[in-house]
Amino acid sequence: MAIYLGATQISSNPTGTGKLRLGTQNICKAYLGTTLIFDNCATPNTSVQLQYVGSFGGAYGYTATENPADNYTISGQPGVSGTLTLYTPTYDSTLYTPTSAGAPDVNPKSVPYTFPTSGIAIVNSTRSGGLESNAPQNGTVNLTVTINGNAAGVNYSVSPVSQSITQAINTPAVFTINYSVKSNYSGTITDPGGGSSGSYTHSVNVTAGTNPTTVILTANNVTENTYQLNAGTFSYSGVTGGTVNSAFTAAALTNSAGVLGGPEVKASGATYTFTQGGLAATSQYTWTSGPSVVYTIQGGSASLSAAMQPSYDGQSIDGAVSGTLNLQSTQITVTGYGQNLNCANDACINASGYSQNLWYAGTLPAAVFTDPSLSSPYVANDGYYLDGATPFTVSGGQGSYATCTSTLYAFSNTTFSSTKVAACSGPLSDVFYGDTALLTTTYRIYNGNSGCGGPGVGWVSDGNNAVELSAGSIQIQSQPC
Numbered sequence: 254m255a256i257y258l259g260a261t262q263i264s265s266n267p268t269g270t271g272k273l274r275l276g277t278q279n280i281c282k283a284y285l286g287t288t289l290i291f292d293n294c295a296t297p298n299t300s301v302q303l304q305y306v307g308s309f310g311g312a313y314g315y316t317a318t319e320n321p322a323d324n325y326t327i328s329g330q331p332g333v334s335g336t337l338t339l340y341t342p343t344y345d346s347t348l349y350t351p352t353s354a355g356a357p358d359v360n361p362k363s364v365p366y367t368f369p370t371s372g373i374a375i376v377n378s379t380r381s382g383g384l385e386s387n388a389p390q391n392g393t394v395n396l397t398v399t400i401n402g403n404a405a406g407v408n409y410s411v412s413p414v415s416q417s418i419t420q421a422i423n424t425p426a427v428f429t430i431n432y433s434v435k436s437n438y439s440g441t442i443t444d445p446g447g448g449s450s451g452s453y454t455h456s457v458n459v460t461a462g463t464n465p466t467t468v469i470l471t472a473n474n475v476t477e478n479t480y481q482l483n484a485g486t487f488s489y490s491g492v493t494g495g496t497v498n499s500a501f502t503a504a505a506l507t508n509s510a511g512v513l514g515g516p517e518v519k520a521s522g523a524t525y526t527f528t529q530g531g532l533a534a535t536s537q538y539t540w541t542s543g544p545s546v547v548y549t550i551q552g553g554s555a556s557l558s559a560a561m562q563p564s565y566d567g568q569s570i571d572g573a574v575s576g577t578l579n580l581q582s583t584q585i586t587v588t589g590y591g592q593n594l595n596c597a598n599d600a601c602i603n604a605s606g607y608s609q610n611l612w613y614a615g616t617l618p619a620a621v622f623t624d625p626s627l628s629s630p631y632v633a634n635d636g637y638y639l640d641g642a643t644p645f646t647v648s649g650g651q652g653s654y655a656t657c658t659s660t661l662y663a664f665s666n667t668t669f670s671s672t673k674v675a676a677c678s679g680p681l682s683d684v685f686y687g688d689t690a691l692l693t694t695t696y697r698i699y700n701g702n703s704g705c706g707g708p709g710v711g712w713v714s715d716g717n718n719a720v721e722l723s724a725g726s727i728q729i730q731s732q733p734c
Contacts, residue, residue, distance in 0.1 A: 298328040300373040301366040303337055309357045310383025313349045317342040317357035317384060326373070327366075334367040339378055352383040389421035392459040394466055396428050402472035406438035409470060420459055428455045430468055437521040437563065440475035480566035482525055482550070483516045484508065491575030492544070500538040500578045504531040504546065506557075506570070519561040526558040527570065534578060537614030543576020582612040582625050587638035587645050594637040597644035598704025601657035604639035611652065618653035661686040661704055662695070667715050669708045676714035677734035685713055693718050693731040 303325040309317050320340040329335075342357040351357075359378045366376045396416040400407050409432040418426040432442055433450035445468065446453040457466045484506035489497045497503050506527040508515040517525035532544045548555045550570050557570070589604030611631055613619040621631040630650050637655075638645045644655040663686055668679025686702055687695030692715055698707045707726020712719045714734055721729040 296330055299331050299368045299371055300326050300328050301337075301368055302326040302373050302375050303339075303364065304375055304377055305359060305380050306377050307380040309342075309380050310354055311349075311352040311385045313386055314352075314357060314383040316349060317344045319359065329368040331368050331370045334365065337364040337366060337376065338362065339364060344384055346387075348387055349384040350387050352385050355382040357382045357384060390461060391419055392422045392461045393417060393419040393463040394426040394457050394459055395463065396455065397465060397467045398430060398470065399467055400470045400472055403438070403440075403475040403477070404472065406435050406440070406475040406477060407442065407470060407472050408433050408435055418459075422459050422461050424459050425456045426459050428457075428466075428468070429453070430455060430470075432470055434472075434475055437478050438475050439478055440472070442470050442472050443474065444469065444471035477520045478563070479518050479520050480561055480563055481516045481518045482561065482565045483567075483569040484514050484527060485569030485571035487546070487572045487574055489574050491573060492578065493576075494541075494578035495534075495538050495580065499535070500580070501534045501540075501544070502531045504529060504572060504574055506530075506572075517561070521561055521563050523561050524558060525561045525565075529557060529572070532574065532576075536616065537581045538578045539581055541577045541579045544574055545576060546572040546574050548572050580614060580627060582614050582622070582627050584610060584612050584625065585640050585645065586610050587640050589636075589638040590634075595703060596705035597637055597646065597655035597657040598659075598661070598699070600637040600639045600644040600646075601642070601659040602661060602702065602704055604637075609638070613652055618651050620650055621647060621652035658688045658697075658704055661688065661699060661702055662690045663702070664692050664695075664698075664713070664715060667692070667713055669711055669713050671711045673712045673714070673719045673721070673732060673734075676712040676719050677716065679714065681714075681716050692720060695720070696728060698722055698726045698728070 303321060303323070305319060305323045308314060319342045321337070325337075327337075339359050339362040341362075342359060344357060358381050360381065361378055364376045364378055366374060368374065394417070396411060398409055398411060398416070400409075409430055412429040412431075416428070418428070420426060430453045431451075432446065432453070434440055434442065441447065441449050442451070453468065455466070455468050457464075487504040492501075495501060505513060506529055507513050508517050509526045517527065519525045529546065534540055548557060548570055550565055550568050555570055586608050588606060588608045589600050590607040590609040592604065592606040594600045594604060609623075611621045611623065612625050612627060613621045614627055623629045623631050631647060631652070632650045635648050636646070638647070640654070642659070644657045646653055646655050663684055665684050666681040667683050667685050668676050668681050669683055669685070670676040670679055685708070686699040686704065688697060689695045692713070698713055698720070700706050700708060708722065709726060710722060710724050712721050716734060718731060718733050720731045723729055
């Protein structure tokens with residue numbers, strides 16, 4: 254006989270030996286009104302408990318809902334068997350997404366059981382799969398730009414400026430590198446974009462974590478521009494009292510390599526350096542003011558050492574010299590003025606007349622003047638004079654020192670002839686002079702005591718000895734008569 258609860262059969266054998274269920278719960282007694290219609294309580298119920306093995310993976314696996322829940326327990330008469338039906342766990346798909354291992358699940362989903370004779374029997378199902386957040390996972394890419402070659406000649410900028418991008422993994426991080434060769438450099442950037450300027454897009458797939466990436470700009474043929482500034486010319490219109498190359502030496506520039514008149518070749522902003530030389534007063538002049546030099550490049554003020562400018566290329570640095578010179582003169586006082594002395598020996602031996610002050614500039618020989626300012630040349634007074642003990646000669650307004658023999662010795666009772674025999678046998682009525690007291694040792698024979706000239710080629714004899722003379726009246730040899 255079957256028993257029904259509404260249309261649901263709840264027992265098929267209400268004799269006390271069958272089952273009466275309410276859902277999955279066994280009922281040992283049942284009444285209809287006050288009438289006992291089912292009694293199966295003679296044996297106490299035991300339990301079966303469902304326990305899941307393992308856990309769901311992922312950061313959010315714990316949010317999955319199992320049906321039935323873990324530790325779900327049912328009761329029934331010992332020895333009675335059945336099957337638990339399990340369902341796929343549920344989760345909020347708007348918040349979570351399955352891991353790579355799949356969505357949360359349990360297996361098996363049909364779990365057989367038998368109520369034990371006593372206590373609790375455990376049945377199992379195993380968990381698998383897992384959940385992650387639906388929010389995308391991010392990664393970071395950091396960009397480094399490296400320049401191979403002449404890095405100083407390259408400008409570059411990166412977008413984004415931070416050179417770092419953080420965004421969802423498995424998406425492209427895109428960097429834009431704008432590059433150019435600097436204005437004072439020449440050449441091209443050969444890699445990766447090429448040309449003297451350009452833009453390069455660098456794309457990197459984002460992965461989890463922080464990842465570096467590098468872009469290399471190759472600038473091996475980028476060179477810095479250089480500019481040439483030449484050593485220019487000098488003007489001397491501002492100099493008074495003397496002229497260049499007469500009163501003072503010409504100015505000149507030497508470059509930093511030590512080359513006289515050489516140019517300076519430098520990059521923009523680098524320091525060019527010239528060194529000035531010259532402008533030294535000659536011996537008869539002195540600078541009483543200056544010299545000073547004002548330098549210009551293209552008409553603008555400049556200095557000998559400054560930063561090179563591109564506009565200087567091919568130009569010259571010129572100088573304008575100014576200053577005042579004073580002519581220096583040397584005074585000498587000569588005697589013999591008005592005596593018309595005929596040679597240096599004459600001056601040394603016979604100068605005794607009036608004295609004359611003379612001036613000259615520099616070193617002798619030099620033009621001589623009668624005033625210290627050297628404005629009145631000593632002309633029309635050529636001749637021989639004596640400055641102290643030194644003969645001084647003037648010829649054509651040019652003065653110079655000479656040498657002399659200041660003492661002559663007379664050789665009386667002598668004769669000059671073209672031959673030795675004639676000289677030795679002559680009348681011995683002449684008087685000659687020499688630079689030593691003995692005829693045989695004298696160096697030169699003079700006609701008179703002025704010491705200006707001699708008899709010339711021939712022989713002079715005192716009757717005992719004879720000396721042979723050259724064209725300059727210089728003794729060649731001495732022989733006895």
